[in-house]
Amino acid sequence: MEYSPSAISTGRRINGLMSVSATAALIEAGAPLAIAGRAEALAGLPRGCWIGGTTPYFMTESGGCIIGADQLFVTDFSHLGTVRVNRYDQDNLQQITAEAPHNGFALTIIPFHSACHKRFAQEAGSYPQAYLRPAIGWIAGFDLNDEGAQAQVFDGITGRSHTDRAVVLHIQLPEDFTPVINMINLFERDGGQTFHFDDVSFSPSHVVVDGVRLPFADYIRSRGMEHGRLPMVGGYAGAHTNVSLRSVHGDNVELYAPVFPDVEYGFARPVSDYAAEFRKRFESGPRESVAWSCNCILNFLYGELEGKALGSCAGPVTFGEIAHGLLNQTLVEVQVI
Structure with a gap:
């Protein structure tokens, strides 16, 4: 209209x-x-x-x-x-x-x-x-x-x-x-690994998974998430909040929002029909x-x-x-x- x-x-x-x-x-x-x-x-x-x-x-x-x-x-x-x-x-x-x-x-x-x-x-x-x-x-x-x-x-x-x-x-x-x-957030964690970060950052270089510090770009690729279609879902005071991938090039990762320390993240499961x-x-x-x-x-x-x-x-x-x-x-x- x-x-x-x-x-x-x-x-x-x-x-x-x-x-x-x-x-x-x-x-x-x-x-x-x-x-x-x-x-x-x-x-x-x-x-x-x-x-x-x-x-x-x-x-x-x-x-x-x-x-x-x-x-x-x-x-x-x-x-x-x-x-x-x-x-x-x-x-x-x-x-x-x-x-x-x-x-x-x-x-x-x-x-x-x-x-x-x-x-x-x-x-x-x-x-x-x-x-x-x-x-x-x-x-x-x-x-x-x-x-x-x-x-x-x-x-x-x-x-x-x-x-x-x-x-x-x-x-x-x-x-x-x-x-x-x-x-209104359509995304939920996929039930896979959770992970966290050491610092507040729009471009974190490393991620901590099961107590092991890994290059973040490598971890994204190992999960098959470099396409950026699915956000990371963090738990903030009981609410699910998304952080989306902007780009993954070589060792560099850019995000659309910062990650925060002491927050557990996990990748989201796919949504089949957003409009519905x-x-x-x-x-x-x-x-x-x-x-x-x-x-x-x-x-x-x-x-x-x-x-x-x-x-x-x-x-x-x-x-x-x-x-x-x-x-x-x-x-x-x-x-x-």
Whole structure:
């Protein structure tokens, strides 16, 4: 579904694709927005109460899609409460949660492969109020067919783009509403060996398996996992959290999120039908209260989600997901109840 300017006056909740001109009209009407799309479309928008990030990949109610520069994905938060725009450099990321409202959340966009991305991934769990005033959001990306492309975020107040800043909508909810963060992870450990790491790292050189320290790249190949389709699943306080393989070249391994010491990891078992599994998860509860969601580029690619609908789920397809900290291969959503 593509929304038209008439949605502004009729009061319909906007969470989907719009033309660039309709998006500009919504900004000029004063709506607080989260916007995603290609950089050239975002760069042409007027100043206002909005933040944006780059990606051409989306899930809509009618299915996954790849858009051009004539469309944007827009979520309007006018109906939720008071909204403020903020931006932070890598040395002030802790303020994302410290300055978040006491009853609300911090919708956060950070560029992929930036210093902010790495610092947030490694440190977010220690931020003040991290689990009481949650950061949710996504890691901005780019068209995978555009060689040399760089992820960008946009601060609508100034109209400027950044390749190494976090942009945030701090959303204060009315006292009788509560934000609920859902993390929908299709992956479980395959029941094979578990392993751990010595340090916090996006590129660990070694892994400890059964008490033996091994070159990590060699271990990945010995398990037949160098294709990168299946994440490592770590146990954090009883929850399963994914860390996805970005590349394995020679002795070098790059990850989409860091590993942490004192966490046991195991490789995931395959998922046969991503779309069907997501739809099954959505059947267990009401969907009307979902205010925002995103899904991972690896789920989009490996689950072949282009053209496949997941039900009422709609939002950007991202290079990492944020729910308190950084996640991989996970659908993240916030419900307001």
